[in-house]
Amino acid sequence: MPCRFGDYVLEKVLGRGGMGVVYLATQSNLSRQVAVKMIRSGALASDDEVIRFYAEARSAGSLMHPSIITIYHCGEHEGHHFFSMDYVPGTDLAKKLSEGPMNVREAVRYVRDVARAIDYAHSQGVVHRDLKPANVLITQDDEVVLTDFGLAKRIGADEGLTATGAALGTPSYMSPEQAAGKSEEQGASTDVYAMGAILYALLVGKPPFQAETVLQTMMQVMNRPAPSVRLSRPDVHPDLDTIVMKCLEKTPSRRYATARELADDLERFYQGSPISARPPSMWRQAKYWLSNVPIIAALSGSRNVEPTRSQRMTQNIVLFLLFAGLVTWLVGPRMLEVVHDNTLPRRVTIASGSPGGMYFQFAGQISAEIERETGLHPNVIPTNGSLDNLKQLQDGKVHLAIMQESAVRSDQVAVVAPLFYEAVHILVRKELGIRRIEDIASRRVMLGSKASGTRQAAIRLISHFDMDVDELSTIDGDWFQEDLRRQAEVVVVVVKVGQQGVRDMLHAEGFEMLPISNAATLALEEPMFRPYEIPMKDYGLDGAGSVQTLATTALLVVRRDAPSRLVSESLQAIYHQSPAGASISGLIPLELAVNWQGLPYHEAARRFYQQYER
Incomplete structure (x- = not known):
């Protein structure tokens, strides 16, 4: 490079993903810089890859929003399928995240704007399904632009692209229903979950779930309750922690019903107004946490996923308490109470x-x-x-x-x-x-x-x-x-x-x-x-x-x-x-x-x- 590709001059590689590669190019007949995306396997691409590639172009091409990438042209040249789109000079949230946790107001503003753009996409019947920091571009004017609609689907239809049981997405930002391969349950709430994971990552410096392997990460996504932001960053306001935790609920119906609701709550927080979300009850938090204690998981028939050290300690404590409780029951539970009630301070x-x-x-x-x-x-x-x-x-x-x-x-x-x-x-x-x-x-x-x-x-x-x-x-x-x-x-x-x-x-x-x-x-x-x-x-x-x-x-x-x-x-x-x-x-x-x-x-x-x- 540079090399000619039809009406485009490819100048350099901007990025590579699992399926595609994106080039910075100049469109000769219009003398403008664009980004050109091709299937990574080129002329050897399978039929499924080609179908998915054009589905991405159609999904993004049907959306006209300042915070969503604009598709200009779609076609094939010498066996290589491609489409051209806006070139967005700047950076992306993944690069910003590599510098460590972000300022709270900046993180809230970015995710709020993402939520507004996603709400528009949902209103047009498009679910992104692969929201992650790398797919949120940041312009030189510090505005967000969403890209990579490669896993997008139409609400109410699967277009034959996702087989039941297939898990598609990026594990750390994947919703539980995606990790479980439940394509019929993937809708607007799937993107709400991903935006919650992105906001968590921007505030803490890493996503809520990130294990040694992809499989372990997916198991955590499906079964482990999301950690509180304030455990890693105590200076974060409880209201913002509540917003993140509502997005990261395992059950889709417990999340924000729409991306607009999420955007509105983030705007309220940004403006210093009361938010609409309420934190999960202590009972529900305790239930999630206890369900991963090995002995409780075994007794209840729940799936046990990598219990933490504190959960293992809790198991030991539970066993000790069961034994101590039995002993206490045998000797009489009223003994200590009687002693306490009849003791006067010195x-x-x-x-x-x-x-x-x-x-x-x-x-x-x-x-x-x-x-x-x-x-x-x-x-x-x-x-x-x-x-x-x-x-x-x-x-x-x-x-x-x-x-x-x-x-x-x-x-x-x-x-x-x-x-x-x-x-x-x-x-x-x-x-x-x-x-x-x-x-x-x-x-x-x-x-x-x-x-x-x-x-x-x-x-x-x-x-x-x-x-x-x-x-x-x-x-x-x-x-x-x-x-x-x-x-x-x-x-x-x-x-x-x-x-x-x-x-x-x-x-x-x-x-x-x-x-x-x-x-x-x-x-x-x-x-x-x-x-x-x-x-x-x-x-x-x-x-x-x-x-x-x-x-x-x-x-x-x-x-x-x-x-x-x-x-x-x-x-x-x-x-x-x-x-x-x-x-x-x-x-x-x-x-x-x-x-x-x-x-x-x-x-x-x-x-x-x-x-x-x-």
């Missing part, structure tokens, strides 16, 4: 609140009662508020905690007892003349520190008045910090009625109480609230009547797995009247706690209240 620790605050004082009273009842010496520690208490409880740093009901939002914790009501006090400067909660939107508002239950309750309340907390001019800090309080025009306080600090604000600092006129309605909409009236005489304002508001509840909380004895001993202590007559003042009566509905009680607490009720 030193009970109670998370309270700010030093000198109401929670701190109340925790001290509970500590004294527990010590009197059990002989233990509980340790009360100060904290930053309800959310801090929740975290310390979840982390196992404390055994008991006092927190507002608004903060009890984890399945890891359970309630021991409701302690006392905390009324929502909305205090506003008198001179502002504020009469509605909606009017605080333009004021400097003090909602409490970020870790406090007061702030959580205030946010819940404000949300019902079409106000966004992020848009308010807020002052971060606790309401009893006088220096910060002086800067505020509105202060939200969620405390037990009668606190001295609130009294000072009403008498000496020019604040007045703002009522919540629709408290009963709000209580129906928000289960953590209940209607409440604050008697103003409790703040030394005799004759001022009462203010309608809402109240939440301060709760004594433990971890859900806390020993039952710790819970029952705590309940005995806080509800017990000592011979000296000392008791915890202001506690919600036991009679009311027994009938309290909707609290996530610890099982030992539930038994305690049921026993008292009987």
Whole structure:
């Protein structure tokens, strides 16, 4: 080369595949550069090769899309079958992939554009069936162009080119139905799978399945669950991992129904919007993984394909657990539970609140009662508020905690007892003349520190008045910090009625109480609230009547797995009247706690209240 081939001058080889060879050529009569593809075996090509070759030309030639190669001419010269097409100077995704994993946004953009082009091909009745990085050309303008429709087929027809049971495609990017030779199942979802494999490869640097041999790779494609992108590249966003995993589902019906749906989800991710796909359930992921554990595969009749080291270890663990389970069943499964439930910590620790605050004082009273009842010496520690208490409880740093009901939002914790009501006090400067909660939107508002239950309750309340907390001019800090309080025009306080600090604000600092006129309605909409009236005489304002508001509840909380004895001993202590007559003042009566509905009680607490009720 260069050498003449009919109307073309072949200049150099651009690439070779299993069936064809592509040359860079100049078309003499039009003086333009094109790519010329011929059957690799030339004049010795079989009839099947010739038929497939022209089928590729027809498939690509019927498509007119800027991201799909354009076919110009198809024919035969001196026994060599050929067709000419666009010459796309640039590179391809395979060459880019050889440089290692790709930038996330770049990879998403490339596959999104491929999906759009493939969606067009599907709309014209053409399925590619051999999508892989080498068949995605990248122009000098960084745009994608699809090529090599050699395995394409018409939707709804096989054109006699693929015998049932024949696996055609590139193993690492082949769908499970292709690997199994199920030509009747190969449709739009086949290309969706391949695009998922391409996106996986661009993000990780290698395809999802790549074994030592072609057969091993195909067996993995058919039977092994696709690995998560985040296992190899933790910085990839979970949404993008979800998109890839949906494409790589073994069952075609679980993938994106169309290439357009895939393109749209990639566009949403690219734009930072929520995607439509949802990750597979933990149950399905576990089922796929466990089905390749040798002993489970043997028992279930599943095909076992190259179990991983962790799956082999799981098999050993399963065998050990079966033996241990048998032994445990023989000696009695209740033994360990009984030991745990009846064991008290060596030193009970109670998370309270700010030093000198109401929670701190109340925790001290509970500590004294527990010590009197059990002989233990509980340790009360100060904290930053309800959310801090929740975290310390979840982390196992404390055994008991006092927190507002608004903060009890984890399945890891359970309630021991409701302690006392905390009324929502909305205090506003008198001179502002504020009469509605909606009017605080333009004021400097003090909602409490970020870790406090007061702030959580205030946010819940404000949300019902079409106000966004992020848009308010807020002052971060606790309401009893006088220096910060002086800067505020509105202060939200969620405390037990009668606190001295609130009294000072009403008498000496020019604040007045703002009522919540629709408290009963709000209580129906928000289960953590209940209607409440604050008697103003409790703040030394005799004759001022009462203010309608809402109240939440301060709760004594433990971890859900806390020993039952710790819970029952705590309940005995806080509800017990000592011979000296000392008791915890202001506690919600036991009679009311027994009938309290909707609290996530610890099982030992539930038994305690049921026993008292009987």
